[in-house]
Structure formats: C-alpha cells, structure tokens
Amino acid sequence: MSGADNVVWLGTPPFPEAARAALADTRLRANLRRATGTIRDRRLAVTAELDDWEDLRDTAAAVKRRTLRHLDRHLLRLEETVTAAGGTVHWAADAAEANAIVTRLVQATGESEIVKVKSMTTQEIGLNEALAEAGIRAYETDLAELIVQLDGDRPSHILVPAIHRGRSEIREIFRRQMGKWGRPAPEGLTDDPRDLAEAARLHLREKFLRAKVAVSGANFAAADTGTVVVVESEGNGRMCLTLPETLITVMGIEKVLPSFADLDVFLRLLPRSSTGERMNPYTSLWTGVTEGDGPQDFHLVLLDNGRTATLADEVGRQALSCIRCSACLNVCPVYERTGGHAYGSVYPGPIGAVLTPQLVGVENAASLPFASTLCGACYDACPVKIDIPEVLVHLRAKAVEAKRRDRLLPTPEAFAMKAAGVVLSSPRRLAAVQRLAALGARLVARDGWIGVLPGPFARWSGTRDTPAPARESLRAWWRRTREAGRTTTEGKGR
Numbered sequence: 001m002s003g004a005d006n007v008v009w010l011g012t013p014p015f016p017e018a019a020r021a022a023l024a025d026t027r028l029r030a031n032l033r034r035a036t037g038t039i040r041d042r043r044l045a046v047t048a049e050l051d052d053w054e055d056l057r058d059t060a061a062a063v064k065r066r067t068l069r070h071l072d073r074h075l076l077r078l079e080e081t082v083t084a085a086g087g088t089v090h091w092a093a094d095a096a097e098a099n100a101i102v103t104r105l106v107q108a109t110g111e112s113e114i115v116k117v118k119s120m121t122t123q124e125i126g127l128n129e130a131l132a133e134a135g136i137r138a139y140e141t142d143l144a145e146l147i148v149q150l151d152g153d154r155p156s157h158i159l160v161p162a163i164h165r166g167r168s169e170i171r172e173i174f175r176r177q178m179g180k181w182g183r184p185a186p187e188g189l190t191d192d193p194r195d196l197a198e199a200a201r202l203h204l205r206e207k208f209l210r211a212k213v214a215v216s217g218a219n220f221a222a223a224d225t226g227t228v229v230v231v232e233s234e235g236n237g238r239m240c241l242t243l244p245e246t247l248i249t250v251m252g253i254e255k256v257l258p259s260f261a262d263l264d265v266f267l268r269l270l271p272r273s274s275t276g277e278r279m280n281p282y283t284s285l286w287t288g289v290t291e292g293d294g295p296q297d298f299h300l301v302l303l304d305n306g307r308t309a310t311l312a313d314e315v316g317r318q319a320l321s322c323i324r325c326s327a328c329l330n331v332c333p334v335y336e337r338t339g340g341h342a343y344g345s346v347y348p349g350p351i352g353a354v355l356t357p358q359l360v361g362v363e364n365a366a367s368l369p370f371a372s373t374l375c376g377a378c379y380d381a382c383p384v385k386i387d388i389p390e391v392l393v394h395l396r397a398k399a400v401e402a403k404r405r406d407r408l409l410p411t412p413e414a415f416a417m418k419a420a421g422v423v424l425s426s427p428r429r430l431a432a433v434q435r436l437a438a439l440g441a442r443l444v445a446r447d448g449w450i451g452v453l454p455g456p457f458a459r460w461s462g463t464r465d466t467p468a469p470a471r472e473s474l475r476a477w478w479r480r481t482r483e484a485g486r487t488t489t490e491g492k493g494r
C-alpha cells in the first residue's frame, strides 16, 4: 500500500466536481457555517487579548523553519533521548512500513484490540484498516472520531472531524451504531450535548478499562529530553496515554522540536488558534517509561511518508511547519462552503491543498492547489505564518507542468499562452487580433453582452458576464484623435 492510497481517498472525484455536489447540500453548509463561525469568533477574541501575539507567531515560525533546516540532527537526538528514557524508536519510510511496525508490536502483546487517541497521522497511513486485516480492532476514543467511526464516515476537519454533522444526526448515529461496537446508546437519548457526551463517556469507559494497548499521535516531541506531547480537549486522550500497558505513538518526522523550552511558545499558540481557548484542557507529556506509572512499554514510530520529498522543495517545505491547529480551515471561504470531504484527502482545507499534493505527488492530487481563491485569509490566521497562497501558486505551476509532461499535444492553456506570447510580442499582430476579436465578439453579442461561446471557450464564457467590446479599440482611438492631432500641430510649427 503506498502512502497515496490513504492520504488521498482513491475513487473520490476531483475537487471541482466534489465541491459542486457539496454546495448543493444545504444542511452541510448550515452545519459548517455555524461551526466555523463560532470557532472563528472565539479565536479572534482570545488572540486579540495578547499584546505579543504577532511576536509569538514570528517566534514559532522561526523555530519551525530553523528546525526543518536541521531536521536530521534533531531526529537523531530525539532517538537518543527517547531510547535513554526507556522507549524504543522505529523508523518508517512509508505507510506500509509504519503499519507493519504497529501491527507487529500489537501482535507481540497478544491483544486483538486497541484504543486510539485522535491521530491524523494514523489516518494518513490507514492504520485502522491495516490492523483490521490482521484481526485487530481499533477503537477511536476522541468524541468526533468516534462519531466518524461509528458512522463508517470520513473525517472532514483536522480538529473537529465530525464538523459536518449536526446534533440530531449524531444522536441517530449513536442510536443506530453504538450497540454494534460495544455498549449501546442509553434509552431515550436526546440531542442535548450533555446527553450525547454522557452516552459517549459510558460507551468508551469500558474500552479504556479493558485496553492493554493504545496507539496515539503526537503534537510535538522535544529532542533534548525525549518528551512527547499530546494536546486534546476531552480527557479521553489522557486515559489512552496512561491506562494501557503498551503505548505506541505514530508521529510525522516534522513534529520534532529542538528543545523542551520551545514548547512554551507552541502551547500558547495552539489552543488559541485551534479551539479559541486560552489554555488547552488536557496537555499530556511523557518521557520514555516510568516504573509504576503509566505504560511500561513505549514505542515511537517516526514516519516519513513523503515528508523528506516535501522538505526538498524550497517553497513547499514551509507546509511542514503546520501544527494542525485548523485556523486556516475555519477562515477559508472555500472550505466553509464545500466542507472537508470535497478535498478527497485526510488533510482538507487550505493546509490540505498544499500538504496533500506534496505528500502524494502533485500529479495524484492535481486539482487541490486550485481549490482556493488565493484571498490570503489562511496566511493571516496561521500561527506559524505558513504562506499558503505562495505554496498554492507554486504547486499550480507544478500541476500544469505535470499535466504538460503527460500529454502528447499541448494543453489548451499551454496553447493559449503560446499564442498570447506570439501576439503580444508584436504591436502589429496585437492590433490585428484586437480588430478581429472585436469584430467576432460583436457578431455573437446580444444586447451588448456576450453569452456562452461555443466549443472550448464555453467553460470560460459560461461563468462570466462579458460586455461586447467597443467598436473602436483604445489604440485605434488614440491614433485617430491624438496622433493625428499631434501631426497637424507639428506640421503647423514647422
């Protein structure tokens, strides 16, 4: 299984097609508008409280970029410190290798089920499916992940994977599916958030108490101490990280930070940017194993899966600075209208549009760099100052280049650009084409407007209101009125 098989959901249509279908779903749009609007307002309120917010962003961006420049060194240091603290480090080049490592580790415990704390990295590699093939059942314990898993759905947001579901839909999912995965939903379950949370709590509690093995992701890892960090809001993660005997953490290699002290700035930026909270409710930190306290067997799987290739791209590598806060999703006008599924990837929204094509190769996600208006709201919101519009434009060029390579004949865009180059390089040719175009446009115009044009021009003209061109171009008018006048004046002066 290649990394692309899971980062990109195979079989899903390209973004424009999927977006069109999503736009027709009024309930989805209402759910998204309400949810993203609430988080957006909260984020703006709490970030405005800090006088040094911009300094924090600058510092975080500098730390991330410096770390990426020496990533190899920091990862080797992390391996040293985790090993010294009693943990075991595994290196996985791709999804298949990471899945094989985790499966082997779980099998070695003799267990046939695990609990998981929310981890995008394990979704990226399709870990649940790989474990299921080996007869091991994975239970998601993050509330939103639980909803997605019970419904056989896919996540649609980095932080709130079930953001596309309303309360009544969640109640129905719980009623229908909980019994198939363990303790059923209580009788008479309402769609009150407290009732839904209690139903999830009861359903998950027995799993936490039974589990011998847990799999987690990681938000950060400090290379100088070997400390791994998970931040979450519900406390379910804390149970996963402390109750089982064996803990396996799957972490993308870009999550490493040089030192424990660096956490200071990131733990202030992350909660304000993600959930709009001043402090994160549950921040779990652990360093290897501690006798008599928490899991006694700790494994850290360091995953590449396209990250080294991303690092090699001087413009695109900034996407690896992402701390998965989801602020860019919540401010994106495109995401707010289409939702996450339209991106056809584990990583949706603006960050997904730049990260996914780089992880899987731009030819495997060619429509994503175009899933943006380039308005720049994502760049303004990003706590680590990733210039997403810059990377989008860079990837658009790569997507066009990849398309050009695969074709015997030039693409219509390439042909149009070549023709434009020939015309624009000669004033005579430009004037001749302007005259011809004006004549042609006037022939097809109705009541002063050009409607949908035939053939290849239909896609361009079908989405625009274009006025018919003036009878005389500016150049022709200039020549007629000014140049003729000047010649007359000059002639008189002689």
Ligand code: SF4
Pocket (backbone or CB within 6 Å): 158, 273, 321, 322, 323, 324, 325, 326, 327, 328, 329, 351, 378, 381, 382, 383, 384, 385, 386
């Ligand atoms: S790109 Fe920036 S704003 Fe978007 S999820 Fe990553 S860190 Fe957050």
